[in-house]
Amino acid sequence: MILMNDVYKTYANGVTALNGISIDIKQGEFVYIVGPSGAGKSTFIKLIYREVKPTKGSILINDINIGDIKEKRIPLLRRDIGVIFQDFKLLPKLTVYENIAFALEVIEESPRKIRTRVMDVLDLVGLKNKARFIPDELSGGEQQRVSIARAIVNNPKIVIADEPTGNLDPDTSWGIMKTFEEINARGTTILMATHSKEIVNTIKKRVIAIEDGLIARDEHRGDYGYEI
Ligand code: ADP
Ligand code: ADP
Numbered sequence: 001m002i003l004m005n006d007v008y009k010t011y012a013n014g015v016t017a018l019n020g021i022s023i024d025i026k027q028g029e030f031v032y033i034v035g036p037s038g039a040g041k042s043t044f045i046k047l048i049y050r051e052v053k054p055t056k057g058s059i060l061i062n063d064i065n066i067g068d069i070k071e072k073r074i075p076l077l078r079r080d081i082g083v084i085f086q087d088f089k090l091l092p093k094l095t096v097y098e099n100i101a102f103a104l105e106v107i108e109e110s111p112r113k114i115r116t117r118v119m120d121v122l123d124l125v126g127l128k129n130k131a132r133f134i135p136d137e138l139s140g141g142e143q144q145r146v147s148i149a150r151a152i153v154n155n156p157k158i159v160i161a162d163e164p165t166g167n168l169d170p171d172t173s174w175g176i177m178k179t180f181e182e183i184n185a186r187g188t189t190i191l192m193a194t195h196s197k198e199i200v201n202t203i204k205k206r207v208i209a210i211e212d213g214l215i216a217r218d219e220h221r222g223d224y225g226y227e228i
Helices: 042-046 073-076 096-105 111-124 142-152 172-187 196-202
Strands: 004-011 016-025 031-036 056-061 079-085 158-162 189-193 205-212 214-219
Touching: 004 042, 004 172, 016 042, 016 205, 016 214, 031 042, 031 172, 042 056, 073 079, 073 172, 079 142, 096 111, 096 142, 111 142, 142 158, 142 172, 158 172, 172 189, 172 196
Parallel strands: 031 189, 031 205, 079 158, 158 189
Antiparallel strands: 004 016, 004 056, 205 214
């Protein structure tokens, strides 16, 4: 479902972040993206939701070459992809409910359907009782749960998370991982960039290591492989 063939990315300032990457990720896989800072992990992830365009090479998501699609078709692509960030990126003036409903309102779902879906995903992440809170009234872990709920409310086929536990304490991080495993168990593909040796070495999944813009390792049930 995600097929990259010899992908390069050179930014406008001349920095080459990816130097010829080829990868095949199937529907339902759970993949960790690891590697040193500056290796190209975020660039790899941003290519998949067309936040950045490849300089060279093809990226097929469900057989569509997303490097070629027109700007106006990007929102359609993103309906199939939920994205989760280290810093949550919630809208501070909206309630938890509104932050999640927003993603459905832009695709013009009926109010009844929106209500059902939002409460379903809030239930899944264990935050039904906080629907009326604003982000500032929640702990970091709870805010990340809201961002996960927002990412999955459209039932995307792929969830991409860029260091989702980077700002969270260990206990909270394990809870977030449990939620990702539940989402993955329903058939959603998960790609997660992480610096957490503990998580990668405990919850064993496919590990793709990126170093200097190249794939250095790609292992089934792999190890984190770095000291920090
Ligand atoms: P990682 O996520 O592994 O830390 P990144 O993909 O963020 O790596 O960065 C890879 C390289 O690309 C780094 O040298 C970084 O400085 C550079 N880079 C990332 N984003 C940009 C950008 N928007 N413009 C220019 N260079 C960038
Ligand atoms: P953490 O242990 O992650 O630091 P906090 O101490 O920030 O968590 O929050 C603990 C609980 O208190 C959370 O359930 C959060 O929703 C609630 N809470 C925190 N700040 C506020 C606030 N300003 N108003 C209402 N509830 C709050």
